[in-house]
Amino acid sequence: MAAGKHPGWEQTAWDGIEQSIDIINEKRIKIIINGGAHNPKGLAEKTAELVRFKGYDLKVAYVSGDNLLPVANDLLKEGALPHLDADNSAVKLAKNTLSFLDDKYKPIVSANAYLGAREIAQGLEAGADIIIAGRVADASPVIGAAWYWHSWSETDFDRLAGALVAGHLIECSAYVTGSNFAGFYELPKEELYDLVFGIAEVEKDGSCVITKHEKGRGFVTVDTVKCQFLYELQGNIYLNSDVKAILDGVQMEQVGKDRVKVWGIVGAPPPPTTKLAIFYRGGYQSELLLNATGYATKEKWDLYEETIKFGLKKRGVLDKFDILEFQRVGVPQYNPRSQLSSTTYLRIFAEASTPVPNGQLLQTMQEFAMQHFSGFHSTMDMRTAFPIPFLSFYPAIIPQSSLNCSVTILPSISNKVPLSIQTTAPQKTEPLAKRETYDPVSPTALSNFGPTKQVKIGDVTLARSGDKGGNANVGFFVRVDRTGIQSWEWLRSFLTVSRMRELLGDDWRDEYFIERVEFPKIHAVHFVVYGILGRGVSGSARLDGLGKGIADYLRDKVVDVPVKFLEKVESHL
Template identity: 70%
Template sequence: MLYETRWNQQRGTRPVRIANCSGYEGTDPGYHMKLQAELGDIDFITGDYLAEVNIAENAEAFAAGTHPGYEQTAWDGLEQTIDIIAKKRIKVVINGGAQNPKGLVERTHELVTKKGLPLTVAYVEGDNLLSVMNDIRKNGLPPHLDSVNSEVNFPKDTLNLLEDESRPVVTANAYLGAREIVKGLELGADIIICGRVADASPVIGAAWYWYKWSETDYDRLAGALIAGHLIECSAYVTGSNFAGFYEYDLDNLYDLVFGIAEVENDGSCIITKHENGKGMVTEDTVKCQFLYELQGNIYLNSDVKGILDDVKIEQVGRNRVRLSGIRGAPPPPTTKLAIFYRAGYQSELLINATGYATAEKWDLYERMLRFGLKRRGILDKFDILEFQRVGTPAPNASNQLASTTYLRIFASAVSPSTNLGLAATMSEFSMQHFSGFHCTSDQRLALPRPYLSFYPALYPQSSLETSVTLLPSPSQGTAKSVTYPTTPPSHTEALAPRETYDCRAPRPLSGFGPTRAVRLGDIALARSGDKGANLNIGVFLPTALPSSLPPSARPEAWAWLRSFLSVAKMKALLGEDWRAEYHIERVEFAGIGAVHFVVYGILGRGVSGSARLDGLGKGVGDWIRDRVVEVPVRFLELKGGRNARDAARL
């Protein structure tokens, strides 16, 4: 009763504390939900279990009755935490229902009933559009997600799911907003299980309900949207995937607790964590996560558009960082629709070479395989066939591993026989190899394996049929489940091409004085990631690192960074990975000293369809930071710590 009284008396009168427990299926064990519940007072637990591909990976097994359709780690978390949820009156909103939110809710309801807990559970439906999209060759495809941008060239084979029936659609899920969540909470639900709601929608729904906002409170909703964006990726805001990790105690950077957002009534928030758990929340961890997976200066959600230009991030206490300055606007009339289809078969071959004449060894091996494939009549039957050289042998290496690199042969084709032909060709020439040829003993990846590819689309929100269903609580005896339909936003704004610009008032780089050739990472941090075929890269001046620039130097350093990091410079930094068919957009976030780029098409068809070794683009930011550039000496001389020592050695 103590916690229930607190809820009734405090709802809307103080910041709502929302703790996230998951950022992806399988990788975040259920104990993270329990930790968030037991380590301190919170009002809501949210969880994002769905990346773009995993909702599709188990779809066929679910349809065949060999998979439950929901995420196991979501169930594990509920099972471990249910007693604390009931005792503390914590409300839970997660999208771990995946393809079968009803199934997870029914299992949770059985647990609640067995324990006699006073909890009402509910599930959201309306995101699954497979029945609408399963005959696209007859009815056509909805518009591509990037169709409003005339500058974007779609990656090769983007539309090949229309070519023949050998590429059937497996899943089609629309990204829902928070409206169904809010409705369920208003009707008394304690636990709401969703399918494909957008990553931040559970946090938006929690804050919207807590403060009884209107659907047109766009600035507030947009603030909650970004709060959700900051905490939805597991421990990314508390020290994981953090570019400046090497400046800190490494033993504090694993076994991390996840983030908490304290959302205020105006939509601003403080990002924090439970103090009795490992990790850290600093301006720089928050900036890294803010820049992650953005698509420019507008963040889209089914309920609101977040306008990010004026974002501010500031440390206000130990492990407490305030984010403000987010503005909102009406949502678009469409939402994202993720369509996955069986695209064919993939194979990978990994071949090692050591030492002298490595480049010539790879030249020989590629020529030999292409000759064999052509003789078999299959060279032109691959959708993708790439010979990727990974690594550079260390000069005068003191051990063999340092002198060894490998060739990654990546192949995809519509027929498994084409990929089998690649393995057969490798076998045919297995004794006609270069000097020192060797490979791992396990070459199972050479065998063709089916894969799913991704088509991101736009779908009208007005065409969705969404609802929330409440199951009876144990105290209601034999009462039946009740379904409540929901409606789309009453006000929308059409999508427009995204803003892009080079520095609007660049300073001549020569005006910053003498320079030194150092790595870009000696002065800047970065974060990169994927959105389907597109890569985003955010680069910013660090604030909270031990070797950061002093406040007096930051305005000049920011003037240099924004003048230096032009679209042309990013193309140059991408080097041999840049292709003319790609397109770059660039914006600035002056309030946090960041320049942000979106590179369209560089990840191919994205997710499992990408031929890149780093198909999610997570390593690009660290690669760009390792590129050697000319940096004004005066900024380097102000810095201390590891980065300055490294710079001096270059």
């Protein structure tokens, strides 16, 4: 976009509007979409052009005020943009998190504040039919629609909080209708693709029913809704610019085919701040995948790692990397039936401020190309071995009162003059409190649950994980309809903070920090692991930079599970 080679909005947002504009006009459907990305005004003007071409009397609006790129550098220099986790003394920020502050090679390229729903609600109240937003929080379009429809006030916190959770449940495409579902293996494969998206029916009291269109593929069950509820949570308090949702009492019930009711959310005033997503040029990345087959795999990788480090040290660049990791991916199958089942990867991942160290890494590999272990081989595609520029993420917080936000309705057939409505920050806020974390209160001794058997914890639990910047969240729950209510008492007693560290195994590092809370009415234990994703997603050295696989990794762990729960599971199946 900066180079004039991209319009700045999501192409699929335009595709959706263009393909559905006729039915939008016919049925007078209100549309709110955050696909405006970095240029919501541009997409709104293009949409208004389409509306005029069709001869429709639809009012198109856009939300502005999230883009703080012009002032971000000055605010950072003034120390006005602390890191999102800066107030938590137990959290150690990942290496190089703050390196861009004084590194000329790491300029900021975007800075967008997470806006709430007030601009959307006011735009709808002023008559807008289509509202294009950029960086609003994922749930804000749903909150804004419900706020407008039910004529809530900005202090109807319980209701706004319910709408926040409704938005969270349907914000991720088909995640609530079967995609990314932990129990997918129990279902026919043909039910797990070409899925329709979720629908949230938000009631006046803030409760909701999650459902889907009856003619599309997919399914909505308490389990799919629980999985999505536990995805990318911050703990038991879910923050938004308009409201804090207190999640401890959340409840869910299947009330019909593909219909799950969700209630029990309590609201509170929002924080005076909101998140500011800053992206900067993080430097250069290289990623190389090499193969080893069969016998003495560990010794092969030991030798190769030592060889490459020797070469880098000889070239004087071994200590010039921000990140240099030799990650061993997979374990050869015992007594393999094919060469592929005997083959594992070495993933060399490197980041540096300039392309020089990464280039030296590739040259070192070439220098020793014919000095390798027996059976060495790799893909012929080496594109990722060359230094590639990447963007990295810095999550800051900024006072909502410092934002200058508005919603602008463009001229239409019935209104020839544009209307711009300036919005104000929330009038009632509460300071951010330290996040709650606790081990189980009055746990039951594990021996009280009777004889155990060593099985995978995934045999009796479902789970979901995801990223929160450089942190990962993981939520586990038991299906008490299959295992009995006592399984919940076992899960909460079993899954302590120390147990979570143990389950993470070699992925645990002492600089990480864990928070733990419980959601007793949906039989779930939730963790946030601070720092495990490094600087987050695009800057993360992890193969799973989004943290989506962490839950499935942990469900594969073998633990002592009471036999009586396993018997109930087997009888259910």
